[in-house]
Every structure is written in C-alpha cells, then in structure tokens.
Amino acid sequence: MYKIGFFLMSLSLLSGCAGNYVNANRIDETKALNNQHATVVGFVSEGYLTQPHGLNVLIKQEVKNTDETPTLVLLTTIGQKDEVTSNNILGNSFAYQIPAGTYDITSWYYYHYNGTSKNPEKPIKFSVKPGEIAYIGNIHGNALTMCLSNSDKYNESISTITLAYPTLKNTKIINKSTEIQFSGWPHDNSTDVMGKGLCKTL
Numbered sequence: 080m081y082k083i084g085f086f087l088m089s090l091s092l093l094s095g096c097a098g099n100y101v102n103a104n105r106i107d108e109t110k111a112l113n114n115q116h117a118t119v120v121g122f123v124s125e126g127y128l129t130q131p132h133g134l135n136v137l138i139k140q141e142v143k144n145t146d147e148t149p150t151l152v153l154l155t156t157i158g159q160k161d162e163v164t165s166n167n168i169l170g171n172s173f174a175y176q177i178p179a180g181t182y183d184i185t186s187w188y189y190y191h192y193n194g195t196s197k198n199p200e201k202p203i204k205f206s207v208k209p210g211e212i213a214y215i216g217n218i219h220g221n222a223l224t225m226c227l228s229n230s231d232k233y234n235e236s237i238s239t240i241t242l243a244y245p246t247l248k249n250t251k252i253i254n255k256s257t258e259i260q261f262s263g264w265p266h267d268n269s270t271d272v273m274g275k276g277l278c279k280t281l
Contacts, residue, residue, distance in 0.1 A: 085196025095280035100139070100151035103175045108246055116176045120240050120252060123154040124163060125220040131169045133157045133190025134220040136227070141204075150177050151185035154218060157190055162239065170219075171234075172255035182208045184259065187227050187266075188218070194267030196227065203229075203259050206233045210248065214240075220267070225266040226278035231256040 098266050112118060125134040131255040137199040138152040152175050153267040159171040184203040207213050217236055241248045263278025 094124055099148065101148050101193065103150050103152045103177050104194055106174045106176050106218050106244060106246060108244065111251075112212075112246060112275075113176055114210040117179045117209060118174060118176050118212040118247075119152070119182075119207060119215050120172070120212065120244070120247065121154075121215045121256070122162075122170060122172050122236050122239065123156060123219075124168055124217070125156050125222065126168050127164040127222040128167065131156060132192055132220075132222055134187065134227075135190060136187040137185050138182050140178065141183060150176060150182075150193045152182070156220075157188075160243075172240040173211045174240065174244045177207070179207055179211070184229075187264070189220070189222075189266075192268065196268075197265050197267060199261070199264055203261065205255050205259050207255075212252045213255040214252050216259060219264060221278075221280075224272055224278050224280060225262070225269040227261075227264040227266075229256065229259060229261050231260055 085203070099233060100257060106112065106118065123134065123136060123186070125131060134156045136154040138154065140149040142149045154173055156169045156171065161169050163170045164250050172182075182205055186196045205215060214233050214237065217232040218227065218229050231254065237252055265277045269277050271277055
C-alpha cells in the first residue's frame with residue numbers, strides 16, 4: 080500500500096543512515112559459530128486477514144563510545160521461508176551472530192503500511208556474552224490490533240529453530256525472553272478494535 084515509502088525507509092535503516100550501523104546477517108550454515116560473538120535466536124511472525132503486511136522489527140546495539148559502530152538486527156517476515164502451516168500467519172525462525180553487549184528492541188513497522196510503532200512504555204533491552212546462544216522470544220505482529228507482542232515459547236520453539244538451523248543442534252540455548260516479554264506494543268495506526276483498550280482482544 081505504501082510500499083515505495085517504506086522501501087526507502089528500510090533502505091535508509093539498513094544502510095545505517097550514512098554508515099552508522101553494521102547490519103547483522105543470519106548465521107551461515109556452512110561455517111562454525113564464532114565464539115567471540117553471541118548468537119540470538121527466536122521466531123518472528125505476523126497474523127493477517129487477507130495478505131501479509133511485511134513485519135519488520137529493529138534491534139540495535141548500545142555502544143558507549145562515539146567511535147564505536149553499533150550493530151543493527153532487522154527481524155523480518157519478508158523474503159524468508161514460511162515455517163507456519165496454519166492460514167493467515169507468516170513466520171520464520173531466526174538466528175543471528177552479533178557482538179556481545181546490550182541490545183535494545185527499539186521499534187517495529189509494517190513494510191506495506193505507513194507509520195511506525197509508538198515509543199515503548201519502557202526500554203526493551205537484553206544483554207549477551209561472547210559464546211552465548213540466547214533465545215529472545217516469539218515476536219508476533221497482529222494486523223487486527225496493529226500491535227506487537229513477545230512471548231516466551233522456549234520449550235516449543237527450540238526444536239523448530241534447530242531444525243531451521245542445524246548448526247545449533249546439541250548446543251546450549253539459554254532463555255532470555257523472560258526479561259523482554261510484552262503483551263502489546265501499539266503502532267501509530269493501532270485502534271481499540273474490541274472496545275477493551277489498545278492491543279487488547281479479550
């Protein structure tokens with residue numbers, strides 16, 4: 080719907096706004112994991128009524144020195160293998176190697192819709208150490224409420240993630256999603272569709 084505008088927005092973010100970010104890539108199954116880095120894993124999905132809207136979630140590294148270049152992780156439902164068998168949901172496992180440090184889930188938006196997320200009620204941060212493999216949650220966008228949530232589905236998701244990324248089989252994956260769960264993070268275009276408040280359906 081607003082594809083051109085948000086293509087430019089995505090391009091700007093991924094280019095690091097004139098080189099201000101290093102873009103993280105999904106792990107390379109042909110190479111061993113770099114133990115000097117951390118690995119973050121999880122599942123990202125979106126529910127939709129007629130067609131996917133292209134969920135994008137931005138995770139940025141915090142840096143203390145201005146001469147450091149922070150890492151940017153872009154979680155997306157676009158251009159990835161759909162691992163969900165049910166109708167009206169598009170989703171995929173993710174696994175990224177990133178420098179150790181503290182990261183902030185800063186914003187989210189839909190590729191095919193104008194606007195972006197409102198500011199979160201509080202910072203959504205997690206920290207990872209070198210060699211650590213951390214599950215950070217099942218992140219889901221709801222097109223009906225135009226809200227984002229992050230749930231702890233560690234037990235049921237790990238098998239799905241290791242199937243998608245065999246490199247992670249027989250590794251220790253710790254659960255860090257409990258630190259960063261949230262039930263409803265509204266978008267600029269969120270509305271109270273059920274008359275129960277933003278992001279509420281029950």
